[in-house]
Amino acid sequence: MLSISGLSVTYGPVHALTDVSLEVPRGEVTAVIGANGAGKSTLMRTLAGLVKPVAGTATLDGNSILGHKPEDVVRMGVALVPEGRSTVPELTVDENLRLGGMWRSKFERAGLNAEFYDMFPALAQRRNSRADTLSGGERQQLAIGRALMCDPQCLLLDEPSLGLAPLIVTQILELVNRLAVEVNIAVLLVEQNAVTALRVAHTGVVLNLGQVVMSGSAADIASHEELRHAYLGY
């Protein structure tokens, strides 16, 4: 389980996150939703080690993940798929996957690699094509695959639906749900697309101007009309 407590981040005088606390249990998808500038990406980047917080703790199964470099946070079992289909477009599909599992042993890698191609037969056929020849949805699958090659205990997904067609969004989010439930990973999903995110998530957290304004079961949040009007804009 990923536990975040009292997390605060500032960019100079700007308070990006203030006293954020939330829990991400294994086997579940926890969705953080909120408008642009709510601090969602900052939360993800802080957990991955790219941004240093001014206060607070974050632990994975009891071990603190804050205060480490991103390359060490990955080794602790926390993998981030950043916003914007984070593959390396100049590398091939296979090289992107190799990159994700590079610090693991050859044996572990081979297993993870085979699992990934079983999951995405379309990508298996194009393993030697450059990533920039893939469609948007395929590239997002590959980005998630790159993170999965790290064999994470906790997967952080920043706006995986951004710029994808609705049908592809549904596919990607169903995949995310399957990963949480079947592989028993703790998944933290950040989405601007609240409706879709709350459909696959078990728990929802609403973030506004860097603060948690509500958390609860995804169904409760989706049906909370005032909240939707005030913070989610629909």
Place this chain on the structure above:
Amino acid sequence: MTQLIDYLLGGLGSGMIIALMALALVLTWRATRVVNFAQVGQAMFTTFVALTIQTLTGSWLVALVAAIIAGALLGVIVQYLVLRPVRRMDTSGAIIATFGVLIALQAAAGMIWGGDSQAYPQPFGNTALTVFGREWPVSAYDLVVVGFGVVLVVGLTLLFTRTDLGLAMRATAFNPEVARLSGVRVSRTLTIGWALAGIVGAVAGVLVAPTSAISPNSFDILLVFAFTAAVIGGLDSLVGAVSVGIFTGLVLSVVSGYSDSSNAPVVALFLLALNLALKPEGIFGHSKARAV
């Protein structure tokens, strides 16, 4: 016509030297987005180290190995001591810092080895080869130079395409954030890039020294040629640096042959200006704008 062919062949060895030095510039550029103007200074310094070892041991090969080790170390030292602190500001600060390193290295070499030109021993004979009853403007030593160049280029290509380290270096060059998030130790990878560039530059220095001589400033003109080749080749491309480097060597040889060798730098700068006017991203370069 025969004269033109002779001039072209005569440029092969110097073309390979330019290609190697351009390759060293491209390696640091790919790793850290910094044009390392100290590269020729590092090569000059390691060539003096090689000359000292050569004088002590009498072995050309031992001297070459010493230069390679010194080149890797010097690359790491320059990256670690100068580039890392300066980089926190911006890249233009880093480029100016590399000029500082160049001047410091030249001053240090002058203090240690003196400012006069010294001859570097010629290991394989510099006389023109005679094949098919005709004398060619190519010496055995030129063939050795070309051989070393080919081995280095093939070796680096294999490193980049076949090994994990090469993959980490390419991923770091294209997208350092995704590389870090994948667990690549990016700063270590960058340092290895500088060490590799130092090695390539050191080999180029030892190879060029016997054909000219060695003094603290003797490689300055090589910087002009190598920089030209690296930029025209696209700065990002190993293939570009090598092919344009060899091409530059051939052009300069022809120019020197038909007119005077003092015209070579002017022609190099003309090629550079032409390239920047017509195709600023270089012949083999990828354009800066990338689809996200």
